[in-house]
Amino acid sequence: MKALSRLSLFLLIAAVVLCASAGRLCADQDKWITVTARFAGEGKAAEERATQDALRKAVEEACGVFLTGRSQTKDYKLVYDKVFADAVGYVKEYKVLEISSNGSVTSATIKALVSTQKFEHDWASIAHTVSAEGNPRVMIIVAESVYTDPRSSIPVDTAGIIQPRLEDFFLSKGLRLIDQATASAVSNRDKQLAVIKDDVSELAAIGARFKADVVVAARAIARYGKPIAIEGQTLYQFSGNMSVRVIQADSAALLASKAFPAASSNSFNLAGGGEKVLLKLADDNKEALLAEIVEAWRKRAQVKRTIDISIAGMDFEGFKVLRDKLSSMAGVRSVNLRQLAEGVADVEVDCEFDLQRLADMLTELEGVKLAVVEISANRLKLKVSGANP
Known part of the structure; x- marks a missing residue:
């Protein structure tokens, strides 16, 4: 009994220590940083540049930043800079404390609240980034194929499983979507063929035609695997994969490209097994897809x-x-x-x-x-x- 009491006391102390540690970790996710940055010149443009440099410096001081490329400066004036940054944190809010100029150099002192948690886990900050990008209008096009016969290369038709799932999620996070009824002038078959052929120019043209800023083109395939006999019943195995390209409509520039992890699902209904795995692909990856898109916007806003x-x-x-x-x-x-x-x-x-x-x-x-x-x-x-x- 005494041994059991000592064990209970030990577990209680361990739990308290773990809770305290977790509290410190949570508290450390947001940090207020005060920094000063300088930029050559004076006037509004120099003030903006000094402020942006201070914001980058705040993130770097709070949690570090990985840089690849080359950067040279001379008397605070940028000579050459091709830097790609992948910060593990980001600025949630900031205050400009002071702007000063001595005639040739402008200084900006800011106080910034920097989050050190992963960007994609903070949906409020994602909303801020979307707003900063001017609330881009997004068109989602999904080409789905379900193969229920391993001997056939002809897929069966689906009712469109992934697209409405992604649309509902994007709308719930505040993104502006192009209404599918508005885009009905281009047949679904034409849009899906452009996805299947990976025709970036055609997808960009379709998006631009309906004044979309960004086109999210997804290709999803579900395949029937093999049957499994379980107590007189047949269980059908399906696997699926999905890849996505995010395209700037007005320039056909590729903003993001990602192949998501494969998914699998079992069903007692052969006809519905493929749709079940498509639904799993959408639900498993919708958050990662939105984070990928917004991360491209964030880097564009914070780097160049x-x-x-x-x-x-x-x-x-x-x-x-x-x-x-x-x-x-x-x-x-x-x-x-x-x-x-x-x-x-x-x-x-x-x-x-x-x-x-x-x-x-x-x-x-x-x-x-x-x-x-x-x-x-x-x-x-x-x-x-x-x-x-």
Whole structure:
């Protein structure tokens, strides 16, 4: 009895210690960090850049950041920077405590609440990221195939198991979806064929046609395995897999690509076994899929984004002026000419701010008079003043 009492006391102490440790771990998930960052120049653009650098610094100090690439600075002015960051934490909220400038360098001091838990587990912060990206409109297209006969290469029709499951989940997390009734002008067969053929350009075109910003294209396959006899009944085994591509509609850029773990399911009904494993694929992976999409948006917001620009009425001399003017501005990483044909320049701009801010900067450039013709989620169309669009 005494031994049992000592064991009970030991277990009680161990439980208290574990609870206290867990409490400390939970408490350590959020940290307030005060940091200062500097950037060459003065004015609004320099203030924004210094603040963004301070936010990155806060995450790095709180939980570390893994960097690959090269970065060089000279007197706080960025010379070359191609950095990919995968922070294990992120800023939940922040306050700007002080902005100061000595005429050549702008300093920003911020106090930031940094979370060190995995980003995909905090749905409130995912909502903040979606809002920061301008609440992109999402179109979901799923091609499903169920093979119930191992000897046949012809799948049976399904009622669409995964798509409504994903749509309901995305809507519950505050994402804006393109209504399927609106997109009915393109037949489901045409959309699914584009997924099966992995035709990224066609999928992007379908999304752009209905003013979607992002297309989520999923391919799911369920296959019948083998029967198992159990007490006079037959149990049918099914396995399934799903892969997803996330595509920017206006540029056909691939934002994310992921193959999810295989799933398996058993059913006493051969006809319903395939649909059961498809449903399991959707439920097992819907959170990871949304986290993958939002993580691509988060990195674009915190590291850099690439914006495609098309400028009508521009020659090479005009592009050189544009490149030099734009490259000298705070927050612009690089300006690259991709094509110049028939008076239209296709340019990629790597920058640290959103498309609206870039449009403002382009129309205010000295030496190059540009007018905005069209704006989409990640693409700008402009013309040189006096030129035909």
